Amino acid sequence: MATGRVLVVDDDVTVSDVVRRYLERDGHHVVLAGTGEDALRLVDADRPDLVVLDLMLPGIDGVEVCRRLRGAIPVIMLTALGEEENRIAGLRLGADDYVTKPFSPRELALRVQSVLRRAAPRPTARELHDGDLRLDGTARTATLAGVELALTGREFDLLEFLMSHPGEAFTRAELLARVWGWDFGDQSTVTVHVRRLREKVERVPAAPSRISTVWGVGYRYDGVDR
Template sequence: MSKPRLLLVEDDTALAELLQWHFEQEGYDVVRTPDGEEALLLSREAPPDIVLLDWMIEGLSGIEVCRRLRRATDTANVPIIMLTARGEEEDRIRGLETGADDYVTKPFSPRELVARVAAILRRMRPALAGQLLAYGDLELDTVAHKARRAGHLLQLGPTEFRLLRHFLEHPGRVFSRERLLDAVWGMDSDIELRTVDVHIRRLRKAVNLPGMPDLIRTVRSAGYALDLDK
C-alpha cells in the first residue's frame, strides 16, 4: 500500500518541522511549503490525499487557497484541515463554509492532529487507512465488529458500537446530544435526548475497564467527547 500523501502549508518553520516529523513517523509522505501559491502548484502537480492548511500564510491566505483547491477538479474532493490561531466561532464557520473539512485551533497537540487526519482519511479515503480505528489503547475493527482496550475484548451492544465508532472517527471533538442522535440514530429518529445519556453510560461501563482512565469526557452544557487529555 502506498503512503498517504500529505500537503502541509505552514509558514511557522518550527511548527512545520514538528508536524512533518510526527506524520512521517506515522508513515505519511509529507510535502511542505510556507507559501499559498506554491501549495496550489504542488497540488496540481501531484494531488495530495489530505491538506493541512494554516489560515495565515505567505502570499495567498489559507482561506483563498482552500477556495481554489475546492474549485480545481483534481482537488475538489481532497480533505482539508485548517490550522488557525483564530478561535472565534465566525472564523471557524467561515473556514468550514469555504470548504474545509475540519479545523484545529492553535496551540494543539500534534498527537491529536495525527488522530484527526487518520480519522478523516478513514472516512474519505478508506483504502489508505485500513479497517482499524484506534485512539490510545482503544481499538475498533469495523469489519470484524470487535472492540478492544489494552488487548481486552469489550462487550458492546450495537448502539454502543456505533457510538464508539463515531467518537473514534472524531477524537477530541465534543458532540452535543443532538449531533450524536443525528450521527448514530439518524436524523429522523424519535428517540429522546436522555436516551443518549443512557447509552453513554453503557459505553463508559464497557470501555472503562477496572484501573483504566475514563476515555469519555463530559462537557457541561455541551456534550461528550472521546478524549485522553482531560
Template structure:
C-alpha cells in the same frame, strides 16, 4: 490508496512546519511542505494529495483561498490549523470547506489522530453494496451520491454525514453522536456539526430553508427522513 498516503502541509512558520512534518512522517506519510501560500496554490493546481493540512492565516494566498481552490476540484480531506480559537473563527474556517480544524497550540499526537481519522474515512466501507434511500442512490465504493438521477457532489465529510444519516434513517441522532461516530472525536465543538449539516442541506434539499430530508429535532439533533417531510423547520 496505494503506497504511502501523501500529505501536503502548508505552514509559513518554518519551526512549526518542521515539527508537524516530522510527526506525520513518523506515521509513515509522504509529506510535502510549503511555507508560502502562492507556491502551494501552484502545486495544488497540478496535483492533489490525499490530505491537505493548511494554516488558515497564511500571508498572500490564505488558507481559506487554498481550501476553496481544492474544493473546486476535489473532495479530499482538508485539516485547517488556526491560531484563532473563537467559535466564530472556527465556523468561518469550516464554511470555506474544511473537514476539520485544530486550534494552535495543539498536541502533535492529536494532529496525528485527526489526519489518521480523515484518511480512514476515505477508504471504502465494509458495506460496499450500492443502496437507495428515498431519492438518493449511494455508491460506497466510489463514494458518490445521486439524487433523482442527478449526481450530488459532496466533500468527504458531507458524504460521511449523509451515509451515517441514511444508515440510521428515522432515528434522532445527536450532535455528540455525530462527533463521535463521523468525526471520531470523543469531545468537540457542536458548531462543527451545525456547519456541516447546513452545507449538506444546501446540496441535498430542494429548499435548504425548509428541509424535507434532514430535519432538526429540537433539543436532540437531527433525523433523516428519506421519504421527505414538507414541514418547515429552522
C-alpha cells in the same frame, strides 16, 4: 494505519517541521509549503491525499486556498483560538476537520489518520436509496435525480451515517463521536455540515424533509421514502 501523501501548509517553519516529523513517523510522505500560492502550485503539480492547512498565511490565505480546493481534497485546518469566523468559513467551504493552535502534534497525526481512513474506498460498503437520492458507499458518490453531488469527504460520511439510521435521532455530540471520531470538539462543526448537506439534498433547505431537526436533541434522517 491509513497513510498517504500529505501537503502541510504553514508559514511557521518550526510548526511545519514538527508536523512533518510526526507524520513521517506514521509513514506518510510529507511535502511542505509556506504560502497559499505555493500550496496551490504543489496541488496542481502532484495532487496530495490530504492537506494540513494553516488559515493565517501570507498572500493567499488558507480560507481562499480551501475555497479553491472546493472539497476535491480532504483538508484539516490549523486555526488559532481567536479565529472562529475563519474556522466556520473553512468548514462551510468543505474542510473536513480542524485543530486549534496551540495543538498536540500527536493529536494532529491521529486526525490525519482518521480523515485518510474515512476517505479510503470501502469495497464492502452498500448502496443507499431515498427517493431520487442515491448513495454508493463503494465509489463514495451520491447523486440526486441522476446528478452527482459535490460532497466533501466529511459531508459524504455524515450523509451515509444518517441514511444508514433512518428515523433515529442523534445529538451533535453523538454525531461528532460516530462520524468524526471525536470524543470532544466544537459541536458547531456538526451544525455547519448539516446546513451544507441540506443545501445539496433538500428541495427547500429552509424547510428540510430529509434531514430533520429534533428540537432539544439534534438531527434525524426522515427521508422522502418514509
